[in-house]
Amino acid sequence: MDISVIGVSAEAEELYRYFLRHRGEGIGSVRQALNLDPDTIEAAAEVLGRLSLLDLTDRHRVVATEPRIGIERLVEQRLDQLNMEIRRVLAARDAIASLVEDQRHGENSTPVLDIERVEGLDQVRQRLDDLGFFSYKETLCLHPGGPLSRGAIETALPLDTRSLRRGLAVKAVYHPKALDDPFMAAYLRDVVSLGGQIHITEDPMDRMLIFDRSVAVVPINPKESSRGALLVREPGLVSQLVTYFDGVWQAATDLRDFTEPSSGAPLLSDLEKRVLAVMATADKDEIAAREIDVSVRTYRRYVADLMARLGAVNRFQAALRAKEENWI
Template identity: 85%
Template sequence: MDVSVIGITAEAVEVYRYFLRNRGEGVGSVRQALGLDPDSIEAAVESLDRLSLLDLTDRHKVVATEPSIGIERLIERRLNELNTEIRRVLSARDAIATLVEDQKHGEAVTSVLDIERVEGLDRVRQRLDDLGFFSYKETLCLHPGGPLSRGAIETALPLDTRSLRRGLAVKAVYHPKALDDPLMAAYLRDVVGLGGQIHITEDPMDRMVIFDRSVAVVPIHPKESARGALLVREPGLVSQLVTYFDGVWADATDFRDYTEPSDDKPHLSDLERKVLAVMATADKDEIAARELDVSVRTYRRYVADLMSRLGAVNRFQAALRAKEENWI
């Protein structure tokens, strides 16, 4: 028999049954008859009184309510409570329409490109610091133009150190003009010494920083980086910027090779070496450019530069001299 669903405890049931069997007995007789401690008896008696199952007008002559009346009343009250709860639960369906509208609003917002505009150099630096702190894989950077300011270097070195010590890959490409400043050159040597990867290129490039290949930061205005930056999280755009970075990186020269060139080999980028390798074998510029995955115009520009540096009058002669000089 389980009547706990209508609020009657096991001890209260025993006390109630006692008074049903022993009409007119007092509260004091329960302890001796049931072997319960006084506190449990008192709690059970008070509970039965609240449930209207006992009449305690005279505690020395307790009257138990007839079960068909008392228990039925409690069942009816509990059913009313359950019906009220069911109606409350069903009323939650009314929230569906409102929540659907919120969903539609969210879909409309996310349909806009995920690009955040951050204005002011200080705010940009703070956001870069935050993005670098929460990155877990790598940081990719392109730095066109000259050296960083002393303040920028003092800010950047601790951030790079922290990232490298956390196991992140730091890859950055700089223009040779950056090396004109001894402080900047020392900074780059420190980064390389800590495990960072630095490349140098004379080719034009756009300023950007990419975190974990998922967030790209580019200037609002390409020639006025102090105005602010755009934080791009749109996957399609970030993917294109990563591809652009990878291309610039592949064509650039390692920092050590650029600053400490060997005696037997010239300063050549990876792409220049590939151009030399196909110059003597490709019948047409279009075929060579396609093989190198560059435009015909770019290929011809590299060929002309290499022929000039080798002092060759044609491409075949340039390829031969490159082998003789141990360029390839």
């Protein structure tokens, strides 16, 4: 039996029952009879007085209200409150008609393509930073020109590092001209060592960024990218751009294959070497990822890539073949 539903706490109920059994006693006698501290007794008494379950006019002679009167009154008050709340909830149905009308209006209106125009280089960079921060799966990039500026590289590397450490896939295709600059080449190697994937192609391509395959960013004017960008969220258009990216990506060459001789042991990044080192020793992916300070998703992506390159069917075999091929 629980009367807290009508506003009587367990302590207040205990106090109420005490005065029902001990008519005419004072508040001072309660502490000796009940295992309650003075503050709790005073608070419970105030609640009971407010609910008219106790008459506290004379605190040395407290009178408890007869239960059939006091409790029944509180039950009726609570039922009135619940009925009022039910009526308010049911009244929400009245909004259905107007909401349906809004829906009908939206269905009949002329659709507008979800394309946002962002002008100015600073504004574009801010929006790209926001899109990268709120992405949770992957970032795709096509960069047809030469190397980035020194300032752009200094801005891009922390963003790429943050994304990769969060477990995002970062895939980018660059033109070989980008490798002519030593700082740019070092930046791309850093991205690869952190878990990013870089491909190189001499084929023509359009500049673009795609976040989570749901938002594409293309320049307003392909010949003047500094003018601004278009943020495309229209699913049909984004899907076509993703298909275009996938085609360019598949036809391009991995950065390591492009810069390394085709014969002999491949040049592994530091991260790849560390992945190979823990593959055969760590019992769980979580432990291995923690040992080399990457996310579990990044670790598993590297394991899958290394196993495919080694032609191994399991991780232990991959570690053995890596040793046989003098990869580690």
